[in-house]
Amino acid sequence: MAAFCGGSVPSAGASERVEESEECDYHQEIARSCYADMLHDHDRNKKYYEGIRAAVARVKARGERVVVLDIGTGTGLLSMMAVTAGADFCYAVEVFKPTAEAARRIVQKNGFSEKIKIINKHSTDVTAGADGDMQEKANVVITELFDTELIGEGALPSYEHAHRNLLQEPCEAVPHRATVYAQLVESPLLWSWAQLRPVEVEGARLAAPPAVGRCAGVHSVCDIQLSQVSPHSFTPLGPLCTMFSVDFSKPVSSAPQSHTSRFVARCGGRAQVVLSWWDLDMDPGGSVVCSMAPSWTYPEARMAPWRDHWMQSVYFLPAESGVAESEELSLTVRRDDYSLWYGLRRHSQQADAPPPLADAPPPRPCCTCQAHLVWTRPRFGELNDRRRTESYVSALRSVLKEDSVCLGVSDGSLLPVFAHMMGAKKVYALENSRMSKQLIEQVLEANSMEGGVELEVRAEQLSSGGLAGKQVSVLMGEPYFSTSLLPWHSLTFWYRRTALAGLLRPDATVLPRAAALHVVAVEFQRSLDFRESREAEPHPLWEYPCRAVTRSAQVMAFDFTQLVPQRPISSRGSLPFVRKGRCHGVALWMEYHLTADITVSAGLIGPVGEQGECQWSRHRKQGVYFLRSPWETSGDGRAAVTYSVTFEPALGDVKMDFGVASP
Numbered sequence: 001m002a003a004f005c006g007g008s009v010p011s012a013g014a015s016e017r018v019e020e021s022e023e024c025d026y027h028q029e030i031a032r033s034c035y036a037d038m039l040h041d042h043d044r045n046k047k048y049y050e051g052i053r054a055a056v057a058r059v060k061a062r063g064e065r066v067v068v069l070d071i072g073t074g075t076g077l078l079s080m081m082a083v084t085a086g087a088d089f090c091y092a093v094e095v096f097k098p099t100a101e102a103a104r105r106i107v108q109k110n111g112f113s114e115k116i117k118i119i120n121k122h123s124t125d126v127t128a129g130a131d132g133d134m135q136e137k138a139n140v141v142i143t144e145l146f147d148t149e150l151i152g153e154g155a156l157p158s159y160e161h162a163h164r165n166l167l168q169e170p171c172e173a174v175p176h177r178a179t180v181y182a183q184l185v186e187s188p189l190l191w192s193w194a195q196l197r198p199v200e201v202e203g204a205r206l207a208a209p210p211a212v213g214r215c216a217g218v219h220s221v222c223d224i225q226l227s228q229v230s231p232h233s234f235t236p237l238g239p240l241c242t243m244f245s246v247d248f249s250k251p252v253s254s255a256p257q258s259h260t261s262r263f264v265a266r267c268g269g270r271a272q273v274v275l276s277w278w279d280l281d282m283d284p285g286g287s288v289v290c291s292m293a294p295s296w297t298y299p300e301a302r303m304a305p306w307r308d309h310w311m312q313s314v315y316f317l318p319a320e321s322g323v324a325e326s327e328e329l330s331l332t333v334r335r336d337d338y339s340l341w342y343g344l345r346r347h348s349q350q351a352d353a354p355p356p357l358a359d360a361p362p363p364r365p366c367c368t369c370q371a372h373l374v375w376t377r378p379r380f381g382e383l384n385d386r387r388r389t390e391s392y393v394s395a396l397r398s399v400l401k402e403d404s405v406c407l408g409v410s411d412g413s414l415l416p417v418f419a420h421m422m423g424a425k426k427v428y429a430l431e432n433s434r435m436s437k438q439l440i441e442q443v444l445e446a447n448s449m450e451g452g453v454e455l456e457v458r459a460e461q462l463s464s465g466g467l468a469g470k471q472v473s474v475l476m477g478e479p480y481f482s483t484s485l486l487p488w489h490s491l492t493f494w495y496r497r498t499a500l501a502g503l504l505r506p507d508a509t510v511l512p513r514a515a516a517l518h519v520v521a522v523e524f525q526r527s528l529d530f531r532e533s534r535e536a537e538p539h540p541l542w543e544y545p546c547r548a549v550t551r552s553a554q555v556m557a558f559d560f561t562q563l564v565p566q567r568p569i570s571s572r573g574s575l576p577f578v579r580k581g582r583c584h585g586v587a588l589w590m591e592y593h594l595t596a597d598i599t600v601s602a603g604l605i606g607p608v609g610e611q612g613e614c615q616w617s618r619h620r621k622q623g624v625y626f627l628r629s630p631w632e633t634s635g636d637g638r639a640a641v642t643y644s645v646t647f648e649p650a651l652g653d654v655k656m657d658f659g660v661a662s663p
Contacts, residue, residue, distance in 0.1 A: 010492045055283070056085040064139060066086065076118070078144065087140065089115055141172070143159070149223070150278045176282060180276065181293075183276075193381045207446055209442040215367055218367050224311055258334045332361065370438060371442075396511070403425050404426075405467070406428065411480055420453055473507075477493045490602075491515070549635065550576060565649055572645075573642070574661060582633070585624055
């Protein structure tokens, strides 16, 4: 089975789709996804087994033959649990062919082939009957079709079809019930991921376009590890509300529905964000519960099970609004068959006010301003980072002159606008798309600076006379490119700087002047235990607690004042272990030297603590290279992580290998 896989081409600043052949190691791809984390979720597995065992026992107690339907069986784990618990037969449905083949081999190897039938179909295509995929309907349904939003993997349509076509009524279901919870909060941190804040530049105020402030944004859920968001970062405005439950043992509807919870505000503030998660009751009595609640809801944070395949959800309200303490509010969740979204309604406090009319369900959020389509949520946060902005403004202040001709090279960047506000004679910007160009034009128009920055989408337009004979004295970039997947993919800036060399004055300033690749060996505290990897993977490390077991080090430098070299750049060395622990891999990130004394990090944003505590940027993903097996270190400096790093100009990529050397 051939498939298209995504990738990045830093040398061209573009993304690509590569067709993988049938020889592609899909099993390795699956193992390195969140699927492996799900299989190693011991709390999930234990509670699923307890629920399955109880469901099988209830059917047997009625004197019935136990026939199980396992929708989305994956590797067949839950089906094997069912047979182990005493099920007479199990139909295991899996749509992805490589996974279905893996399940078939696993089931056979464990001696369950006579009692488990693997069906390689989507469950809604499965038939039951004498000539069907299932010779009889099931009286127990087991599923794990849930994502962070609960219904985003199509759980509702799958259950709906199963109850109509594949299940006996009544039937047992594992899980039996799901319940969605939500809490209204004020959080400047989280809200900064949805709206552009005003920016102060040299005493002048850069305002966001009005259309951005009025826009409800995109409807896709923001799924994060809420356990890593400090409770000090938000203020609960109301109680934790039970929004709705779904009983999977009864017919399920995928038709749109709304559910409302009415409550009194605990305190005054700005209603901005809804935090949400869900629980699974594995049995009808709710005695076996698998909870997705963040760690700060537990009496002790360490009691919370770690999960990466299921996290928590952040929903941004269409607009922030002020609420008063003791004000009566209604929080409404609207769902279709795959997604959820929220709306807030305020109620009159007047005793003689007429009862409110029935609320219309909140409309599905839809971006009308283009900003939420151009800027991702982490990108919004990056643009709203005042300290980071001050670094760039300070760097620009040190290089700009009255006669400066500036050219910005980054995607959807405000740097060219800053340069115009700071008095540059002429400012140009090269954008990656017409949409991002139009967005920056909106910013200029909202601040009465139309024409202050000349925007182009193609570099050829600049080189064919777009600069009106002028030569660029300041080439600037953050750098940020929407096609970047790994930290060093931002080297696209270097390639564009090289391509534009003919437009630069001989004494032109390049900002940033250089970049450096940094590494540190880490121990993941609760998140990751063992994963085989032969290349780096992108991860937002602020969500994954880890501690450094070596010192951080620069392993490669990139001089943007020079052209991209023709030959590869290589670096070899070692990082001695300085702390006792279990090293799982190496974290990698880029640091950008804007000037000789101003540096911006896209990785560590503070010194490593005495015990190896790390503070990571929330704005960019870092790279992680997992060792082939964890290494226990005494921290005495005798053993070390070894590295070999090579920048290959022809590919625009960085190849690397890490290992451990011991005495």
